[in-house]
Amino acid sequence: MTYAWKLEAEAGLDGIPVYTDESTVEKLSKDFYWYSPVLDKKLKDKKADAIIAPRSESEVEAALVFACRHRLPLTVRGAGTGNYGQAIPLEGGIVLDLSGLDRIIEIGAGYARVQCGVKLGALEKKAREEGQELRIYPSTYAKATVGGFVCGGSGGVGSIAWGNLWDGNVLGAVVYTMEERPRRLEIEGTDLFDYIHNYGTTGIMTEVVLPLAPRRDWMQTVIEFDDFESALRFGEALARDGSVPKRLVTPIEWPLPSFFLPLRKVLMPNKSVVFAETDGSSLPQLERLAAEFGGGVGHVIPPEMYRKSIGLSDFTWNHTTLWALKADPAHTYLQAGFAPDRYLEQLRTLKGVFGDELLMHFEWVLGGGQLLPNALPVVRFTTEERLYEIIGTCRSIGVEIYDPHTWLLDNGGRGAVPGMRLRKKLNDPLGLLNPGKIG
Numbered sequence: 087m088t089y090a091w092k093l094e095a096e097a098g099l100d101g102i103p104v105y106t107d108e109s110t111v112e113k114l115s116k117d118f119y120w121y122s123p124v125l126d127k128k129l130k131d132k133k134a135d136a137i138i139a140p141r142s143e144s145e146v147e148a149a150l151v152f153a154c155r156h157r158l159p160l161t162v163r164g165a166g167t168g169n170y171g172q173a174i175p176l177e178g179g180i181v182l183d184l185s186g187l188d189r190i191i192e193i194g195a196g197y198a199r200v201q202c203g204v205k206l207g208a209l210e211k212k213a214r215e216e217g218q219e220l221r222i223y224p225s226t227y228a229k230a231t232v233g234g235f236v237c238g239g240s241g242g243v244g245s246i247a248w249g250n251l252w253d254g255n256v257l258g259a260v261v262y263t264m265e266e267r268p269r270r271l272e273i274e275g276t277d278l279f280d281y282i283h284n285y286g287t288t289g290i291m292t293e294v295v296l297p298l299a300p301r302r303d304w305m306q307t308v309i310e311f312d313d314f315e316s317a318l319r320f321g322e323a324l325a326r327d328g329s330v331p332k333r334l335v336t337p338i339e340w341p342l343p344s345f346f347l348p349l350r351k352v353l354m355p356n357k358s359v360v361f362a363e364t365d366g367s368s369l370p371q372l373e374r375l376a377a378e379f380g381g382g383v384g385h386v387i388p389p390e391m392y393r394k395s396i397g398l399s400d401f402t403w404n405h406t407t408l409w410a411l412k413a414d415p416a417h418t419y420l421q422a423g424f425a426p427d428r429y430l431e432q433l434r435t436l437k438g439v440f441g442d443e444l445l446m447h448f449e450w451v452l453g454g455g456q457l458l459p460n461a462l463p464v465v466r467f468t469t470e471e472r473l474y475e476i477i478g479t480c481r482s483i484g485v486e487i488y489d490p491h492t493w494l495l496d497n498g499g500r501g502a503v504p505g506m507r508l509r510k511k512l513n514d515p516l517g518l519l520n521p522g523k524i525g
């Protein structure tokens with residue numbers, strides 16, 4: 087069916103690009119939801135009626151006015167690398183592609199002010215040229231946008247030192263409301279909690295201020311162990327060692343490393359590993375610590391090769407799932423928070439019950455000031471019932487699961503915060519922003 091509003095949009099929205107052809111609409115209506123076989127089944131037929139791709143704040147405003155006038159659902163898209171169908175329109179309408187707002191506005195001492203569509207990789211490169219770097223970024227940094235990370239992500243490389251998005255890693259944002267006369271809000275401080283990880287439901291972020299850290303020369307190291315528990319205990323010791331500056335400490339259970347095809351030549355068979363990004367001068371400390379836990383340093387990528395070859399972070403965080411999926415599409419994953427004081431005991435219980443149905447890799451993260459053993463277990467998927475049985479067992483022994491098999495806003499495991507629901511009513515009174523995502 088061709089709607090009158092669609093004809094009006096196709097006729098031209100003051101020169102703002104509008105796409106209604108099947109292949110563009112299909113492509114820009116989808117994200118990486120298919121990592122979940124549960125979401126794959128439920129979301130594969132969902133798509134927008136049209137894509138609007140503004141290139142400036144004023145074009146964003148014009149698109150919002152248009153959508154509001156016609157009462158059209160509107161779902162924002164950055165790069166579409168989210169895993170939970172966050173950027174998939176459940177009720178059709180418009181996908182607002184903000185990748186064209188890609189200007190780095192200003193880099194100052196300790197901060198960057200950027201438009202929301204700037205890619206994190208481009209920002210990291212520019213900041214490093216100027217002696218600074220991002221504090222945290224997802225392993226998808228090459229493609230992912232700043233707005234998409236702030237509104238749909240949680241943490242990543244750097245979170246071991248700086249925490250997640252909620253830990254002071256967003257300094258400010260410009261947000262537009264979804265009203266016939268959209269308001270332009272400048273948000274700072276604790277008010278940001280109504281917008282971080284909001285899936286674009288409480289407002290549209292056009293500009294973001296991110297904090298920057300002083301640039302370091304990072305060395306990437308593979309540390310090898312005969313068993314996964316030793317890798318984990320080494321990982322904890324390294325995570326807690328304040329004398330080694332670090333960006334990444336990822337213990338990975340064998341056979342997951344066997345899926346990392348580009349690293350095949352440099353990884354030893356049958357070894358669990360820790361992938362680390364630490365200060366370029368820290369090799370002697372890593373060697374000493376590895377020996378204490380019965381392991382040894384294997385492959386090393388020196389600082390001068392940083393970003394000049396495939397990086398170790400391309401195999402960490404949710405990239406591990408990607409390599410597992412490439413090896414066997416029957417894999418999927420979970421997001422888990424283990425208890426810092428008994429994570430080894432919890433791990434033993436889960437491995438005892440599930441064996442290789444769950445393959446483990448951990449990410450040490452500084453959440454709310456405490457070092458936390460988070461994990462993204464790779465799951466050999468059979469049925470949805472079995473998946474939720476595994477989730478149930480995890481929860482029953484105190485392992486928190488932030489369910490990645492739902493599109494409902496989970497807020498990094500916090501649920502939609504009450505402030506967010508109120509903010510949605512105030513900023514989106516017609517309920518048009520990404521409908522169906524706040525449960």
Ligand SMILES: Cc1cc2nc3c(=O)[nH]c(=O)nc-3n(C[C@H](O)[C@H](O)[C@H](O)COP(=O)(O)OP(=O)(O)OC[C@H]3O[C@@H](n4cnc5c(N)ncnc54)[C@H](O)[C@@H]3O)c2cc1C
Nearest residue numbers: 164165166167168172225231233234235238239240286291
């Ligand atoms: C292999 C792989 C690895 C990953 N690793 C990580 C990781 O390490 N850490 C992590 O946190 N995530 C990770 N992710 C998830 C995702 O890549 C990141 O969260 C990424 O930052 C999302 O950015 P994006 O531009 O692709 O956002 P999108 O997917 O386009 O959008 C994400 C959500 O934000 C909303 N949104 C986007 N832009 C705006 C805006 N300007 N205003 C309001 N709402 C907006 C969208 O509607 C959507 O709900 C991974 C995903 C994959 C596939």
